[in-house]
Amino acid sequence: MKINSEVILMMNAVDVYKMVLSKEISRFPKGFWMLPEAYDNAVKCIRHLIEERLKLNLNDVPKKVSKKTFAVNKLGGMIETLFNNSPIDAIELAYPKRFKSWEFSQAPNGFWDTDENVNDALEWLISKISEDDIPEKWNKDFIHDNDLRGMLDVRFESSPYKALNYIRPNLYKAWELKMSVPNNYWNSDINVIDALEWLIKKETLGGKLDIIDVWTLDTFKRNGLKGLIDIRFNSSPFEALNYIRPGEFKPWELEQVSRGFWDVDSNIKEALEWLILKIEDSDKDILEVWSQNLFTQNRLMGLLRTKFESSPFKALDYVRKNEFQPWELKTASKGYWENEDNWVEALKKVVVNEREKGIQINELTTDILTEYNLISFLKNKFKGNLSNLNNFAREHQLI
Numbered sequence: 001m002k003i004n005s006e007v008i009l010m011m012n013a014v015d016v017y018k019m020v021l022s023k024e025i026s027r028f029p030k031g032f033w034m035l036p037e038a039y040d041n042a043v044k045c046i047r048h049l050i051e052e053r054l055k056l057n058l059n060d061v062p063k064k065v066s067k068k069t070f071a072v073n074k075l076g077g078m079i080e081t082l083f084n085n086s087p088i089d090a091i092e093l094a095y096p097k098r099f100k101s102w103e104f105s106q107a108p109n110g111f112w113d114t115d116e117n118v119n120d121a122l123e124w125l126i127s128k129i130s131e132d133d134i135p136e137k138w139n140k141d142f143i144h145d146n147d148l149r150g151m152l153d154v155r156f157e158s159s160p161y162k163a164l165n166y167i168r169p170n171l172y173k174a175w176e177l178k179m180s181v182p183n184n185y186w187n188s189d190i191n192v193i194d195a196l197e198w199l200i201k202k203e204t205l206g207g208k209l210d211i212i213d214v215w216t217l218d219t220f221k222r223n224g225l226k227g228l229i230d231i232r233f234n235s236s237p238f239e240a241l242n243y244i245r246p247g248e249f250k251p252w253e254l255e256q257v258s259r260g261f262w263d264v265d266s267n268i269k270e271a272l273e274w275l276i277l278k279i280e281d282s283d284k285d286i287l288e289v290w291s292q293n294l295f296t297q298n299r300l301m302g303l304l305r306t307k308f309e310s311s312p313f314k315a316l317d318y319v320r321k322n323e324f325q326p327w328e329l330k331t332a333s334k335g336y337w338e339n340e341d342n343w344v345e346a347l348k349k350v351v352v353n354e355r356e357k358g359i360q361i362n363e364l365t366t367d368i369l370t371e372y373n374l375i376s377f378l379k380n381k382f383k384g385n386l387s388n389l390n391n392f393a394r395e396h397q398l399i
Helices: 005-009 013-021 038-053 058-064 067-072 076-083 087-094 115-126 131-137 140-145 149-156 160-167 189-203 208-214 217-222 226-233 237-244 265-281 292-297 301-308 312-319 340-356 366-371 375-382 386-395
Strands: none
Touching: 013 038, 038 076, 038 087, 067 076, 067 087, 076 087, 115 149, 115 160, 140 149, 140 160, 149 160, 189 208, 189 217, 189 226, 189 237, 217 226, 217 237, 226 237, 265 292, 265 301, 265 312, 292 301, 292 312, 301 312, 340 366, 340 375, 340 386, 366 375, 375 386
């Protein structure tokens, strides 16, 4: 039986919708969506569709309800007439403020051109995590999982850091986030300088010794700056430090020099001359202080071990050839006095030097031995017996 359209127009909207769905009537009567109560009717039909017909969990609505969903379920005309073909507007009317525009498969055209929408989305996103978790969790996956890929691409060149800096300007540095910095970020000298100055301020009090103690690869890694040091400074902490503090430090003052550094003669000579200059500037006697301890204090023990078999004398002789004798140092190299030929060489040098001064030596005395730093030799090898030492010298025709 054909039902009069005027009667239908006076019926409850959901009942009319059920008639359309059951094909009791072929479509909504003409003018149905033009009635004064059209929007109220739309709300009733939309809720019936989602809650009764499709039985959707409301949280699934943005992803499962589209323009096609309305069309297939006989509400295409409603969407076109009342909502300009926007399913988002239709759902917003039925469930006010229940959903965000970006939760839908596609935000409305031009939606991200409006700063207010961008601010709203980012504040909503940040509210999902604590401020303390931002460095760890703020990344592309987090933004994509919350349906904001479009915003990220359109407004922030797909950079999570740029999005964060937009809503929290200057609160975080790009390298503080667990994710990678934006593409080509370290190509900018400004960014490099900013990062290095930040690192010095964060890890030190700014003094030279403070910087030396912490300026390591581990410090760069721990502060999210491994990419910077790899890309711009060949993984060398010294190159990075010299970039920001040119000429203030020497490579060996840091915890470790770069691989192969001590294979270069000019590096060895520079380090040893630097060490000698430090001694001279302190008005100390080089023979009194030139020792393994001196190299350790100045972070040059690696050089001593690598190039000079841990012998301070060999290092000194390398840079001051033949100016000094091993026994002139406060401590001779380990095992040096175990070789009797070295005894002879030392005593011979004493005698020759004295003769050059015009002094003929008939007997070695403690004064002479003290002058040549050989008292410890007397004590260790001759148990302090000067007679035995002189007998040894005569046996070898030294005096």
